[in-house]
Amino acid sequence: MSDRSQSGAGESHGAQGDILLRMKGLRIEGRADEQWLEIVHGVDLTLRRGEVLGLIGESGAGKSTIGLAAMGYARDGCRISGGEIWFDGVDLAKASDATKRKLRGSRIAYVAQSAAAAFNPAHRLIDQYCEAPVLHGVLSRHDAEAAAKDLYARLHLPQPETIGFRYPHQVSGGQLQRMMTAMAMSCRPDLIVFDEPTTALDVTTQIEVMAAIKDIVRQFNTAAIYVTHDLAVVAQMADRIMVMRYGDLVEEGETRAMLDHPKQEYTGQLLAVRELAKEEAKRPEGATPVLAVRNVSAAYGKVPVLFDVSFDVPKKRTVAVVGESGSGKSTTARVITGLLPPSEGHIEFNGEPLPADYRQRPKDHLRRMQMIYQMPDTALNPKQRIRDVIGRPLSFYLGLQGKQKEARIRDLLALIELEPDDYIDRLATELSGGQKQRICIARALAAEPEVILCDEVTSALDQLVAEGILRLLIRLQDEFDLSYMFITHDLATVKAIADEVVVMQNGRVVEAGPKGEMFQPPHHDYTDLLLSSVPEMDPDWLDRLLAERGEQLRDRGI
Amino acid sequence: MATATHNAWKLFKTAPPTAWFGLIVVSIYVIVALLAPFFAPYGETEIVDVAGLGVGDSEKFLLGTDHIGRDVLSRIIYGARNTVGIAFVTTLVTFLIGAVAGLLAAVLGGWVDQILSRIVDTLMAIPPLIFALLILTIVGTSVLNMIIVIAILDSTRVFRLARAVGMNVVVMDYVEVAKLRGEGLWWIIRYEVLPNISAPLAAEFGLRFCFVFLFIASLSFLGLGLQPPTADWGSMVREMSTLITFGLPTPLFPAAAVALLTVSVNFVVDWFLHKTSGLKT
Numbered sequence: 001m002s003d004r005s006q007s008g009a010g011e012s013h014g015a016q017g018d019i020l021l022r023m024k025g026l027r028i029e030g031r032a033d034e035q036w037l038e039i040v041h042g043v044d045l046t047l048r049r050g051e052v053l054g055l056i057g058e059s060g061a062g063k064s065t066i067g068l069a070a071m072g073y074a075r076d077g078c079r080i081s082g083g084e085i086w087f088d089g090v091d092l093a094k095a096s097d098a099t100k101r102k103l104r105g106s107r108i109a110y111v112a113q114s115a116a117a118a119f120n121p122a123h124r125l126i127d128q129y130c131e132a133p134v135l136h137g138v139l140s141r142h143d144a145e146a147a148a149k150d151l152y153a154r155l156h157l158p159q160p161e162t163i164g165f166r167y168p169h170q171v172s173g174g175q176l177q178r179m180m181t182a183m184a185m186s187c188r189p190d191l192i193v194f195d196e197p198t199t200a201l202d203v204t205t206q207i208e209v210m211a212a213i214k215d216i217v218r219q220f221n222t223a224a225i226y227v228t229h230d231l232a233v234v235a236q237m238a239d240r241i242m243v244m245r246y247g248d249l250v251e252e253g254e255t256r257a258m259l260d261h262p263k264q265e266y267t268g269q270l271l272a273v274r275e276l277a278k279e280e281a282k283r284p285e286g287a288t289p290v291l292a293v294r295n296v297s298a299a300y301g302k303v304p305v306l307f308d309v310s311f312d313v314p315k316k317r318t319v320a321v322v323g324e325s326g327s328g329k330s331t332t333a334r335v336i337t338g339l340l341p342p343s344e345g346h347i348e349f350n351g352e353p354l355p356a357d358y359r360q361r362p363k364d365h366l367r368r369m370q371m372i373y374q375m376p377d378t379a380l381n382p383k384q385r386i387r388d389v390i391g392r393p394l395s396f397y398l399g400l401q402g403k404q405k406e407a408r409i410r411d412l413l414a415l416i417e418l419e420p421d422d423y424i425d426r427l428a429t430e431l432s433g434g435q436k437q438r439i440c441i442a443r444a445l446a447a448e449p450e451v452i453l454c455d456e457v458t459s460a461l462d463q464l465v466a467e468g469i470l471r472l473l474i475r476l477q478d479e480f481d482l483s484y485m486f487i488t489h490d491l492a493t494v495k496a497i498a499d500e501v502v503v504m505q506n507g508r509v510v511e512a513g514p515k516g517e518m519f520q521p522p523h524h525d526y527t528d529l530l531l532s533s534v535p536e537m538d539p540d541w542l543d544r545l546l547a548e549r550g551e552q553l554r555d556r557g558i
Numbered sequence: 559m560a561t562a563t564h565n566a567w568k569l570f571k572t573a574p575p576t577a578w579f580g581l582i583v584v585s586i587y588v589i590v591a592l593l594a595p596f597f598a599p600y601g602e603t604e605i606v607d608v609a610g611l612g613v614g615d616s617e618k619f620l621l622g623t624d625h626i627g628r629d630v631l632s633r634i635i636y637g638a639r640n641t642v643g644i645a646f647v648t649t650l651v652t653f654l655i656g657a658v659a660g661l662l663a664a665v666l667g668g669w670v671d672q673i674l675s676r677i678v679d680t681l682m683a684i685p686p687l688i689f690a691l692l693i694l695t696i697v698g699t700s701v702l703n704m705i706i707v708i709a710i711l712d713s714t715r716v717f718r719l720a721r722a723v724g725m726n727v728v729v730m731d732y733v734e735v736a737k738l739r740g741e742g743l744w745w746i747i748r749y750e751v752l753p754n755i756s757a758p759l760a761a762e763f764g765l766r767f768c769f770v771f772l773f774i775a776s777l778s779f780l781g782l783g784l785q786p787p788t789a790d791w792g793s794m795v796r797e798m799s800t801l802i803t804f805g806l807p808t809p810l811f812p813a814a815a816v817a818l819l820t821v822s823v824n825f826v827v828d829w830f831l832h833k834t835s836g837l838k839t
Contacts, residue, residue, distance in 0.1 A: 337738055358738055366740045379731040383753035396739060443735070 020088060020190055020223050021047040021070060027082035028065050028074060028247075040065055040247040042083065049190065050221040054238030054255070056231055056270070058462040059433075062247040067193045067227040071108045072100045088190070106136040109184035113196040115176040119168040126164030129183050138187050151182040154219065155212045174205035178212045185216060192217070194226045198233060202324035202489055203533040210236055210535075211546055229462055231270050232535035235259055236542035243267050255539050271537060273463040276496040278474060280515045281317060283500070288351040289314045290451050290483045291336065291369070296345035298335050305331050306342070306507045313451060316477065318484040320498035320515075322491065322530065328507035329487045333453050336485070337371055350450075367397045370444035374456035376436035380428035386413070386439055387424050393446040412442045416472060434465035441472065451483040458493055470496050491534045495519070503527045573829055580825030587819055591638040598632040603787040622808050624798050630808055633789040634815055640790050641778075642819070644701060645771035651709035652770065653763060656716025661747045663717070664724030675721070678714045686711045687776060694782045704783060708773055712766060719762050723755040730754075757830075764827035768820045775816055791816050 028040040040062040047053050047070075055063040065078065072092030074080050085092040087108065092100060104110075109132075112118040120128060129148045133139040139147060145164070152160035155178045168176060177197055184192050197213065198206040214237055217224050226237045234241055234255075241258050243250040243266065251264045262268045289312035298306040306328050313319045321329045334340040336347050338358030347354045349369070355361050373379040380389060390409045394400040400408055410420040416438040428436060437457060444452050454473070458466035474497060476482060486497055494501055494515070501518040503511040503526065511524040523531065532545060573581070590597055621630040659678075663671040681689075693707050727733065728751065736750050777783035778792030786793065791812040798809040 339734070339738070361740075363740045366738060371735070371738060373731045373735075375731065379735060381730075381732040381750055381754070384749075393739060396741070447739075 018049045019046055020049045020051075021045070022086045023066075023069070023083060024086075025083040026066065026069060026080070026085065026093075028062070028069060029079055029081045031077045036079075036081070038081070038247065039078070040069075043244075043247075043249055045070075045242065047191070047223050047225065049223055051240065052217060052224045052226055052238045054234035054241040055225060055227045055244060056229065056234050056241060057244035057250075058229060058464060060246070061244040063227045063229075063244045064195050066244070067195050067225050068110075070191065070193055070225055071104055071110060073104075102136070105132040105189075106138060106187040107189050108191045108193070109187070109189040111177075111180050111184050111192060111194045111197050114200055115180040115197075116168065116173065118180060119176065121168050124165055124167055125171070125179050129164060129179075129186055132183070133186050136187055144186065147186065148182065151185055151216075152179075154216060155182055156208070157182075172205070174201055174208050177201065177209045181209075181213055181216060185220065185222070188220060189222065191223045191225070194224060196228050197226075199228065199230070203491070203535075204324055204529055206233070206535070207533050207542070207545070210542060213237065214542065230535065231259075231273070232537050232541075235537050235539045236535060243270065259537055259539065269464060273467055276467055276470060276492075278318075278495075278497055278499075281499050282514070283314045283317060287315060289348075290350060291485065292348040292351075293332065293336065294345050294348060296332070296335055296342045296347070298331060298340055298342045300331075300340075304343075304507070306335065308345070309504075309507070309509055310345075311502045311509060311512055313483050313485050314500075315450075315483055316481050317499040318477065318486055318497050319500045319502060320486045320488060320494040321502045321504060322488060322494055323504035324489055324530075326506075327504040329489075329504055330455055331507075332504070333371070333455050333485070333487060336453060337369065363397065367393075367447045368450045369453070370447050370449040370451075371453045371455065372437070372440050372444055372457045375460055376433060376440050377460075379440050380436055382427065382429045384428065385424075386426050386428070389428065389439060390442050390446050393443060397447050408446070412446055415445065415476070416442045432465075433461050434468060437461060437469055438472065441469075441476070445476065445480070448480075449482070451485065454484055454486045456487055456489070459488065459490060466493075467496075473497065491531060503530065569833070576825045577829035580822040580829070583818060583822035584826060587638055587642060587822075590635055591642050594635050594639045598629075598635040600629040600632040602633060602636040602789050604628065604632070621811050622806070624794070624808060625801060630794075630798075630811055633794060634791070634812055636789040637791045637794060637812060638815070640784055640788055641771065641774060641792070641816075644705065644784070645767060645774055648705045648708050648712075648770045648774070649763060649767045651705060652712045652766060653716055653759070655709060656713035657720045657759060659713070660717040660720025661724050661751060662743075663721045664728050665743060665746055665751065667728075671721075674717070678717050681711065681714045686773070690773070690777060691780065691782055694777070699782050699785060701784065704774070704777065708770060708777075712770060712773070716759075716762065716766065720755065720759065723758050724751055727751045727754045761827050761831045764823050764830065768823050772816070772820065 023043060023045040025042045025044065026040060027038060027042050029036040030039045031037075043062075043066060045053070045066070055067060057063045065075070068075060069080060069085060069092075070087075072080075072085060072087075072095060080093050083093060087103065090099060090103070092103075119125070126145060126148050130139075130141055130144040133144045133147070134141055148164050149160050152163055157163050157175055157178055163171065163175075168179075171179065181192075181194075181197070194213065198209050201209060210233065213224075216222075224237075226234060228234050231241075238255050240253065241255050242252045243258075243264070245266055251258065251262065251267050253263070258267065259271065262271055291313040293309055293311050296306055296309045297304065309328070309332055311319065311321075321332065323329050331340065335342050338347075338354070338356065338361055341356035346356065349365065354365065358366065387406075387409060390412055391405055394405050394408055409424060413420040413423055418435060418438055423431075423435075423439075428439065431439065440457075457473075458469050461469065470493065473484065477484065484497070486493075488494060498515050501511075501513065501515050502509055503518070503524065505526045511518070511527050518527065519531070521528075535541065570581075594602075621634070624630055624633070659674055663674045690707050690711060694703060697703050697707075733746060733750050736746050741750075774783050775790075775792030775795075778790045779796045781793070781796065783792055784790040786797070794812040795809050798812075801808050802810075
């Protein structure tokens, strides 16, 4: 850290092209069941100054582990067991803790997935910003504050002069993630590792953060490793992409070249993941909808969250309810299930009004409406075996016992494409995320329902796994004449599964109609924003979109 | 089943030395308590040394005799049976009351939770030893009364714990699934919540056992616990306390028995807590 100036904008630390980071045969082991297992099997990586490298793969592919290894760091229970990590002449795999501590924060910085969890809630944002530069002796406290305000402005944060004096809980999730980026930039590092920085955000917020990161990395000519599971996101950000799977490198190449001509089948699958689309089925004429939400308003305590919400779920159709977090989608589901009695309006099931509270609904009504949750981890009791999880609704609703019940459990497991003999005696904790979600589906099916409420059922899963779940749901719908109410914030999922779409914002339905119409203009402004915010595989998409939005804003005189 | 024993063995093999020490000592106590007449050289209340020759130490009486000529070793062995046995039963009752009430409060919430929690707050506001002394003076000192009074007073702590850990489980989606399925209260408590909080409850059982056991010893020392001539470590310390002014170590032996058991149980509980909290080594 010799000739690096701290204040200048758009200044580069040497010409682009010098190799900044080189990993050779990197091996990382993790400890499980009292023994070391290799999780990264000899990966090579080179990163030049000012270059953005995308690391992509499913969860468990080792991409975050490699991202952290770029700082010479291994998570608790992991160790770097082999290979070299050369950062500007220092081998981080062998460097002493003191050496690494000097580099971290000042020359290599890290941006975590959950900014909310990574900030200390007890300190003001600007104090946390200033900590690293002051500690590393790069800037005085006074200069660091000035630099922070400058960076906040560059990251398009509102009120850059004062926003730093707020606490982490006083800014939104998207703003917090940009704050985190600002903090990583505080010492003008040569390399920043971004670990899924937008995964926890809504599509509309994701754009702000992506744009801010892209902009700032370019301005300071910082090299970056961008870890994500979303190929469309990485396509916007990265110059070069490395596709990882099971701790091995699958494919590496320039972004454009890889998107146009993937060499490996796995990369092709990742690229095709957003292309699943269901033929839209028209609503049957004159039939009573299975489920009807009629002018429902609801409140948590005294805080109103739903205002006059109405829509239908027709028989054998899928209605997708779309909106960003806080728009009232999940609350609507809670009203329908009877967990939150509405303050006004009611729910109709096959034309009959349902009691508002689930405790007053007859058992048979409860049976005919089942729910699948976003987080399969918390939706399955970790102490129960799969046999009991699926078996309970069978004996509870249908009175099945003994051999009959056993046979039905096996049928259901076969139906969700899990081998009965392998899975029937397992605990929920012994399954992967996708398998857990399949078990949740089987549990819902066991009740022989007419309508299933799916609350973001794929958003906690990897894309390929999520696609498998969606295909399964579509097949089951045909087989058992099911109706789905499908809550999601992901429009690719809507395209894949829905017949009709309901768009919600701030507790109100802003637009509703058949899927085909919804994807065609003209839209409600909000629908338009949602639709245009979904990342596309095209690497120019983000720049183009920002240019368009910029023009629109200028047209309106903003 | 073979795998279950195998797993248990694997678990024990990885136990730290302190846990091993605790396990061995606790097992010895249990065996001694169960087979007291077999180990004890003399009877529980038998006066074997009328002349008082064995006070302090003597060849015939390993730990000497007490102030009225009973063999201290025999009384400590019988005392294990009384003190430990009653403490165990009391702890069981404590958990039955505390866990059931705590889980009801957690699952039902609302006014049930309010009423139960406020009652518990009130009970906890009064120093337990003074409260127990008061009640026992009124209702009379019998073993049954003592068990009931201690169980009710101590169940407040178990209630707090069961309610707190139960709350964490009640908000899980799988409990909501069970509710929406139409399951009854008993099913939700027994099959959805209880299995997920059994680890902290089991650990608390060990700790609570120590407290109950010390509590009984204190009550006995104050003369409101087990009544003479029943051998009990707490009352033995009290009865023989004057001997210490003659420079005799005899009253320290039952006290040491109390201390050793408490330390051992805590070793085991520490290990168990560590194990179930998922911390590595």
